[in-house]
Amino acid sequence: MTQAGVYGQRLGQGLRSKQAPVLITRSLHSAELAVTEVRNDDPTPDISGSLAAEDAYLLSLKLRDYPDCECWEEGRCVTKADVRAGATYLYDLKRDPRYVIDKPFHSLFFYLPRSALNSVARQPGGPRVGELSYEPGVGHDDEVVRHVGASLRQGLCRPDETNQLFVDHMMLALTAHVAQTYGGLKPAAEPSRGGLAPWQVKRACDRLDSDLSGKIALQLIATELGLSVSHFSRAFRISTGLPPHQWLLQQRVKAAKQLMTVRDLPLSEIAISAGFANQSHFTRVFSSIVGVSPGAWRRETDGGRDKT
Incomplete structure (x- = not known):
């Protein structure tokens, strides 16, 4: 099966890294979301390779300082600045983002296609997410991204122990955060503070209980109940006191x-x-x-x- 997006080995090759562990979720309809850890402690000086041009973004959490980072877009250098560990950067894959790799680096890259950003925006009267607001090579102090990144790094280190429900939950939360913080999406008014109907709670719990390994996707359960993933996750927590992945644990x-x-x-x-x-x-x-x-x-x- 051909990989669809810029994550995992495809991203690792572009960034001259042999190791590129990845976690993938398909919790938003057909949109794939992914987080890839990319690291190279002894790079051969070169410019990174061109990545596939598509209507998607890479959001990067830097895990190591990178002085004098030379960033390129659309075939030209757009900025040169120090990158600090803990900062968040955005890259538009339509604009051929690249940078000069001449020092050791270590980063997480979240792959966010526009279809995923628009999925979290699909609410009554809600606008579609426009272009994300960012300046090439300018970092953001984003506590939410740091928290999500730290949580998912545990799964990247121990993929055989990863709870898919947890990955779905964290990536859904990150996508909503990016749409609101960088895409101008207004937080939706809560349609209801109530939880799931009793029959929905029973069915959801039965489905989760039927596979203690946690491989079942949130999207599958939400679809069976006729709900969006975000609505289901919120209502399940109201009804049970725990998000699905914690309930399963x-x-x-x-x-x-x-x-x-x-x-x-x-x-x-x-x-x-x-x-x-x-x-x-x-x-x-x-x-x-x-x-x-x-x-x-x-x-x-x-x-x-x-x-x-």
Whole structure:
């Protein structure tokens, strides 16, 4: 299958980087969103390659300082300035963004096609998102992008442990933020402060519970309920008190606790059965939610049971 957008290996090749781990979500209809981590600690001085021209943007969170960055658009140098770690930059793929790679660099790149930006703008009376407001080579101090980037880097480091619902949730939030902050989209008035109907809550929870691995997409569940992804996510949180990905983690822990009451069942088997990638992943999540490790919880539970 041919890759559609500028992310992953296609982006890595353009930026002269051999490693380009990527997380992808298709939570907005047919639009693909992606985040790619690109790093090169020993680059061969050269200008970056041309990327595919398309109606999309790259939003970049810089993870390392890059002094005297020479930025190009449409075949000419447009600015030369110091890039600071923690800053956010925008690049319009219609304008052939490139820069001179002559120093080590490390960045996250969010691939945001216009179709995705317009999807979050599709509300009654809502305008389409126009051109994003940015100046080539000028960074923004964007706390939201830093937070999303830090959260998704964990998934990029451990892709086998990534909860797809979490990736969908974070990328949806980022797309809405970019549309509002750089595209002039006004935050929509809440159509209703109510949550899901009881039958919707049951169906959504059943669908999530049927696949504890978290591979099911938010778009699929929302479509089954006749809702947009953003409406579903908001209403689900109102009804259950948790966003879908957090609710699923709670269900994984609940399932693991039930399995741990079976004596002599190895924790490694319990981890896989409860939807975790491996025992290490299970231990980290369980400890963060319950406050003790699975082994300690099991010993305490067994001790209490032996006394009865």
